[in-house]
Amino acid sequence: MHYKRHNGGMGEFDLIARYFTRPVRRAVLGVGDDCALLQPRAGIQLAISSDMLVEGRHFFAGTDAYRLGHKALAVNLSDLAACGAQPVAFTLALALPRVDEPWLQAFSSGLLALADAHGCELIGGDTTQGPLNICITVFGEVPAGQALLRSGARAGDDLYVSGHLGDARLALECLLGHFALPPALLAPAQQRLEAPTPRVALGQALRSIASAALDVSDGLLGDLSHLLRASGVGACVDTSCTSALLATQVAAGQTGQPLETERVRQCTLAGGDDYELLFTAAPGQRHAVLAAAQASATAVTRIGTIEASPGLRLMDSQGQTITARYASFDHFA
């Protein structure tokens, strides 16, 4: 732990540790001892999440290192956001095939810039040689009993999603050569794929307003099904609402070359890597949801309704049921 050497002799990996060793402000003890020490505030619960990113599976070899540093923390902060927790600290375990100082400089800059933006301290971790693997464990605080869970959705609740959907998947399809976008459209979509924005402020603003929440990382419908199962309910989703959330489509429409409806649905409903919040709230909370969205400067869109009957029903803009299946897929397989 704490960037100590493993099994001795890894002088180069001591060097790596320096990119990630900074004085702590909130933690009792940061990098440099056997353990880090956190002093939890009275009345809080600690929210903990851990994600491992593997080269060739979660990101392409050669991905911009600054963005990769950002994304490795962003996907963890997104889990905290989904619980309504305030980020506090994180550990980083990093396996690298070799010491590459320009890469480390860029990676740590992207990582620590996002950490600083959220007041989330790097308090320890581990570095070693091995196939590129980034494992972050993040800690957040939430007042006891106020964490947003997946299991609280009730029949009659509204169903919302934050921000945009599907641009990350669209960019991925382009990078895989399955599809082509003009560079002016690809660049912002690729930014969404490689440097997503965790909805941390929105998550906290939704405490005591949302009845259930999770983050959309594997595709809207797949993640929604987790929420429905955990809550023992069903849902009806209006795809005319979700399709409107593809930012690339808005821009493509302005150029007079909109994307095909099926591609838009595939990307928005089963895209993955969106890192938006999917949440439910009672209809009486609509003003409160709007206020939370405004307070956190994050767009939210009502996309459907929670129903007592289990299962997921999709409707088009005419209110007709859509029977097509939109399965998630494994991006990098």
Add this chain to the structure above:
Amino acid sequence: MHYKRHNGGMGEFDLIARYFTRPVRRAVLGVGDDCALLQPRAGIQLAISSDMLVEGRHFFAGTDAYRLGHKALAVNLSDLAACGAQPVAFTLALALPRVDEPWLQAFSSGLLALADAHGCELIGGDTTQGPLNICITVFGEVPAGQALLRSGARAGDDLYVSGHLGDARLALECLLGHFALPPALLAPAQQRLEAPTPRVALGQALRSIASAALDVSDGLLGDLSHLLRASGVGACVDTSCTSALLATQVAAGQTGQPLETERVRQCTLAGGDDYELLFTAAPGQRHAVLAAAQASATAVTRIGTIEASPGLRLMDSQGQTITARYASFDHFA
């Protein structure tokens, strides 16, 4: 987080998650939501440590999976022990090249048996496909202000180490083909290498007794140098005491074929993978140290003295200074 699918479609990896999903008893929320939730007790600090084990670097391909599961948690519990913290919970992030159910069954059994022995709950994590990589982050509780640090050693303090030293390194040398031991001697040494015993009870018993502590993972002298640097002191170590801590040597002596002095010194002073506690205490604490050792059923040996003058001095059984260097090395490189 929480064994959710990454990027969809990883049905096999959903299956993996089942090996690691168990109901929690102490945590507020365990596996299955975006975050786990811990409710820290009043007046405690949370000790946190993270270690990443990579196949081919920290363990051989083909290592017994039950022992590997044990070791992956043991090395983290050893960090908690060095702080005097009581284990509470851990997260596991696991990258596997393929789903191998017998391997998973054995790995999870070894992992969870050690977890249960220490009341340390698995509260979440991540599974994904990739080169074999095990990343555990462990959480422990320590009364505020009572954590054992590396920085508290003072001139005049006694220097102690727990248990045995060097058997893991000796086993490794045999497995690498550098050396041969009779099977009856190799087996217990290999057990020490592959399934070390974290000194959790001793660490807690030493709170308010030890002045400084860390765990010996990279070799005694290398780790001692970290403690000395953090405390701004030096030390004199009696190698006749440390050499006596090689359990294999005791057994070899009984067969009439003791090991060479130099090999014993190399393994005990710069072995690595010992996971013993190295700690200091004022001479007035000798009875208290002994009582802590007895209460935790863990042997401790006084091996030297902390001195004001920086640096590390080695003595032989005649009180002569040893000038040879015992550097750690990188085991699997």
